[in-house]
Amino acid sequence: MASEWLLEMVGISKSFPGVRALDDVCLRVRAGSVHALIGENGAGKSTLMKVLNGMYRPDVGEIRLRGEPVQINGLKGALDLGISMIYQELNPIPAMTVAENIFIGREPVYGRSGVVNRRKMNADARQLFETLGLAMNPSARLSSLSVAEMQMVEIAKAISFDSEIIVMDEPTSAITDREVEKLFEIIRTLKAANKAVIYISHKMNELFQIADEMTVMRDGRYIDTQLTDKLTTQSLISMMVGRRIDEMFPKEDVPLGEVVLSVDGLTQGDRVRNVSFELRRGEILGIAGLMGAGRTELVETIFGIRKSSAGRIQIGGQPVSIATPRDAIRNRIALVSEDRKLMGLNLRASVKDNISLINLARYCNLGGVIRARQEVEVARRQIDRFKIKVSSYRQIVDTLSGGNQQKVVIAKWILTNPDIIILDEPTRGIDVGAKSEIHKIMVALAREGKAIIMISSELPDFSQEAVMASATGSH
Amino acid sequence: MSMASLASADGYGNKVKQIAARYGIYIAFVVMFVFLSLWSPWFLTFDNILNILRQCSINGIIAVGATLVIITGGIDLSVGAIVALAAVSAASVAHPDSYPVIVPILVGLAVGALFGGINGFIIAKGRIAPFIVTLGMMTIVRGGSLVMSDGRPVINLSDEYNTIGGGYLWGVPLPVFLFIAVVLIGAFLLHFCKFGRHVYAVGGNELAAVVSGLNVGRVKMGVYTLAGLFAGFAGIILSSRVMTGSPAAGAGYELDAIAAVVIGGTSLAGGTGAVLGTVIGTLIIGTMNNGLDLLNVSSYFQQIVKGIIIISAVLLDQYTKNSR
Ligand SMILES: Nc1ncnc2c1ncn2[C@@H]1O[C@H](COP(=O)(O)OP(=O)(O)OP(=O)(O)O)[C@@H](O)[C@H]1O
Ligand SMILES: [Mg+2]
Numbered sequence A: 001m002a003s004e005w006l007l008e009m010v011g012i013s014k015s016f017p018g019v020r021a022l023d024d025v026c027l028r029v030r031a032g033s034v035h036a037l038i039g040e041n042g043a044g045k046s047t048l049m050k051v052l053n054g055m056y057r058p059d060v061g062e063i064r065l066r067g068e069p070v071q072i073n074g075l076k077g078a079l080d081l082g083i084s085m086i087y088q089e090l091n092p093i094p095a096m097t098v099a100e101n102i103f104i105g106r107e108p109v110y111g112r113s114g115v116v117n118r119r120k121m122n123a124d125a126r127q128l129f130e131t132l133g134l135a136m137n138p139s140a141r142l143s144s145l146s147v148a149e150m151q152m153v154e155i156a157k158a159i160s161f162d163s164e165i166i167v168m169d170e171p172t173s174a175i176t177d178r179e180v181e182k183l184f185e186i187i188r189t190l191k192a193a194n195k196a197v198i199y200i201s202h203k204m205n206e207l208f209q210i211a212d213e214m215t216v217m218r219d220g221r222y223i224d225t226q227l228t229d230k231l232t233t234q235s236l237i238s239m240m241v242g243r244r245i246d247e248m249f250p251k252e253d254v255p256l257g258e259v260v261l262s263v264d265g266l267t268q269g270d271r272v273r274n275v276s277f278e279l280r281r282g283e284i285l286g287i288a289g290l291m292g293a294g295r296t297e298l299v300e301t302i303f304g305i306r307k308s309s310a311g312r313i314q315i316g317g318q319p320v321s322i323a324t325p326r327d328a329i330r331n332r333i334a335l336v337s338e339d340r341k342l343m344g345l346n347l348r349a350s351v352k353d354n355i356s357l358i359n360l361a362r363y364c365n366l367g368g369v370i371r372a373r374q375e376v377e378v379a380r381r382q383i384d385r386f387k388i389k390v391s392s393y394r395q396i397v398d399t400l401s402g403g404n405q406q407k408v409v410i411a412k413w414i415l416t417n418p419d420i421i422i423l424d425e426p427t428r429g430i431d432v433g434a435k436s437e438i439h440k441i442m443v444a445l446a447r448e449g450k451a452i453i454m455i456s457s458e459l460p461d462f463s464q465e466a467v468m469a470s471a472t473g474s475h
Numbered sequence B: 001m002s003m004a005s006l007a008s009a010d011g012y013g014n015k016v017k018q019i020a021a022r023y024g025i026y027i028a029f030v031v032m033f034v035f036l037s038l039w040s041p042w043f044l045t046f047d048n049i050l051n052i053l054r055q056c057s058i059n060g061i062i063a064v065g066a067t068l069v070i071i072t073g074g075i076d077l078s079v080g081a082i083v084a085l086a087a088v089s090a091a092s093v094a095h096p097d098s099y100p101v102i103v104p105i106l107v108g109l110a111v112g113a114l115f116g117g118i119n120g121f122i123i124a125k126g127r128i129a130p131f132i133v134t135l136g137m138m139t140i141v142r143g144g145s146l147v148m149s150d151g152r153p154v155i156n157l158s159d160e161y162n163t164i165g166g167g168y169l170w171g172v173p174l175p176v177f178l179f180i181a182v183v184l185i186g187a188f189l190l191h192f193c194k195f196g197r198h199v200y201a202v203g204g205n206e207l208a209a210v211v212s213g214l215n216v217g218r219v220k221m222g223v224y225t226l227a228g229l230f231a232g233f234a235g236i237i238l239s240s241r242v243m244t245g246s247p248a249a250g251a252g253y254e255l256d257a258i259a260a261v262v263i264g265g266t267s268l269a270g271g272t273g274a275v276l277g278t279v280i281g282t283l284i285i286g287t288m289n290n291g292l293d294l295l296n297v298s299s300y301f302q303q304i305v306k307g308i309i310i311i312s313a314v315l316l317d318q319y320t321k322n323s324r
Helices: A044-054 A074-080 A099-104 A118-132 A147-160 A179-190 A204-210 A233-241 A295-302 A326-332 A339-346 A351-356 A372-385 A404-414 A431-446 A457-464 B011-037 B046-071 B079-092 B100-125 B130-149 B159-166 B174-192 B194-204 B206-211 B216-242 B253-263 B274-292 B297-321
Strands: A007-016 A019-030 A034-038 A060-063 A068-070 A083-086 A165-169 A196-200 A213-218 A221-227 A259-268 A272-282 A284-287 A308-314 A316-320 A333-336 A421-425 A451-453
Touching: A007 A044, A019 A034, A019 A044, A019 A196, A019 A213, A034 A044, A044 A060, A044 A083, A044 A165, A044 A196, A074 A083, A074 A308, A083 A147, A099 A118, A099 A147, A099 B253, A118 A147, A118 A179, A118 A457, A147 A165, A147 A179, A179 A196, A179 A204, A204 A233, A221 A233, A233 A431, A233 B253, A259 A295, A272 A295, A272 A308, A272 A451, A284 A295, A284 A431, A295 A308, A295 A333, A295 A421, A295 A451, A333 A404, A339 A404, A339 B206, A351 A372, A351 A404, A351 B194, A372 A404, A404 A421, A404 A431, A421 A431, A431 A451, B011 B274, B011 B297, B046 B079, B046 B174, B046 B194, B046 B253, B046 B274, B079 B100, B079 B130, B079 B216, B079 B253, B100 B130, B100 B216, B159 B174, B159 B216, B174 B216, B194 B206, B194 B216, B206 B216, B253 B274, B253 B297, B274 B297
Parallel strands: A019 A221, A034 A196, A034 A213, A083 A165, A165 A196, A284 A451, A333 A421, A421 A451
Antiparallel strands: A007 A019, A007 A060, A060 A068, A213 A221, A259 A272, A259 A308, A308 A316
């Protein structure tokens, strides 16, 4: 029986303790099309896709492939049915090579011996990269790759299964324009081969560039499905958030004050070479440059995560030595790091415990006993201020949606009341509403006399602001 | 979240599982308790319950320290040996008419804290795996207690010293109160103090803790020192109760403590767990030992049963946590 739809998910509901993540959601996807799944942070997009790939069993609902109802038994079952997925949260095995990560669980072996045929595995990986037009070394260890490169490995892996349906959950949140272009080429090839791609992203321009159809979700519910041609950014946003957001990034003039941070000839490894710049109160300094150009290394060196081999840092005109993040925090610097899972969050702890961690002493008496009520109040305030979607301040961060995890990191650092705020890709995985919210907060902080360094691949977002956006190269 | 979280059921089954995941260990304890009460008329007597509590107290005190260590993602294999060294050291200054009883107590505690602190120092500064450091320390300290006592148990201890482990208050053995005190201290530090929060932060994501400006080395020093201190305390109670400072004491105690912690739901991966779970874990092991005795199970066989229960507890825990 031929069906108009390759995939139908009908009446899907899924609850977790304290939240109804999906409530009677439908999704219908055609073969040979790119179907975007859109919604605010915590709308239920990732959860719906984890139902599709067998990670979660829905409480109720039916999944049909080409009109036939199917039962999806685990990740393996989904793969067997031709469904593969790129996860929003990367799951690399750092000690293994690129090829090993791609072919894990299905390594080519010699005959029936069970001994891995490394040469074939690497050759297969090389061929995969060739067809995808990627330059990557199959025998490099994952731990030596940048976040962007790891993301490309995940993409290659998902495609290597030759699935009918490929889910991409925010594949571009960590990669640059050039890699995005590569990805889009790959997607167009998949489309031409009559495969279906389900594409999740918060980047409007991408959606309009690549998607044929869009399904919008809000608060775990299905809102609507439309052809891309029938949509505008404005109508899409109002479907997503249920109201209009007029001026997303209002222009503001913030007067500049005295120099708070001056970096002189800073050098670290071979990616940060002889970098100098000055940062003034009220300034939002954008650091442009491609991913992998040393931007993250630069700010991590300023923050004491990496050791500099040369250069001086002055704060408020005084030379300082920052050997550890502790020193940086003492000098009232905050760093919202690029990789929230790696160094931003304790995923096993609650939202409250993460938010209050850095300056916990402020919420303690002299004996180091936590003043619980005050701590809860502070956590609640940050949750409200950054509109973090949680079932309670006790919710474990691991169970938050990706965008909401990112908001926790920002809330945590802003709470330290820093003078110098460094944000490394702070809008990663954050929805449009929250992006404009964060921009407003940054401008408000700049107005208070704080100085801000912002690394962002979504540079257009803040270069529209009247505050200075200058670029510092590392060479 | 686990990639293996596949199992699920209808809404009702889900509820049951959620409850089981949360309270499974308590339910298991209650079931065991009720079963033994029905099975053996001796089990649910005041004397027997006190007996269980007293037998639990030494393991429980060590296990509170182990809880802190394990939440940081570490492990301490040296505590059993520290029990012996503290026992021998304390006993050697606890002869009648030598020093006031406070002296052996302080000596025992100091010895425990010292070697725990050395563990912590090496782990924090040398960045060596806790397993290795404390394994080495285990044999060093065990050797030290043999050297110190010349391989012979230290006997002839004062009556005051004997009161610590052998005395009673309101008809309840003193070690039970000491156990409760250590539990309260441990729970207070872990759940109400900055220090405890840092313990969870280090175990949950050490790099994030460093980037958040925590003094991770100091947190590690802290937990291993406390683990040693509590082990020293256990050594005092043990030697006082049996009126002997034996260099062979405490062998295998580190494993009993780790078992209690793990049965209590604290993950060896670090970052999660609670003192209350460890108390229940200790009580489960103690009750089980006692019950098997009452049921006339041979002590050889008891070891097998104990092992099975440890593995089952963790399996149950994994299963319930993964079903979503
Ligand atoms: N394992 C879980 N336990 C409890 N709650 C969960 C769990 N997984 C997801 N949730 C909740 O379900 C809701 C939907 O989450 P989901 O990750 O699907 O959002 P999303 O649309 O992908 O958002 P984002 O754009 O931020 O990635 C959130 O409120 C989240 O807190
Ligand atoms: Mg998501």
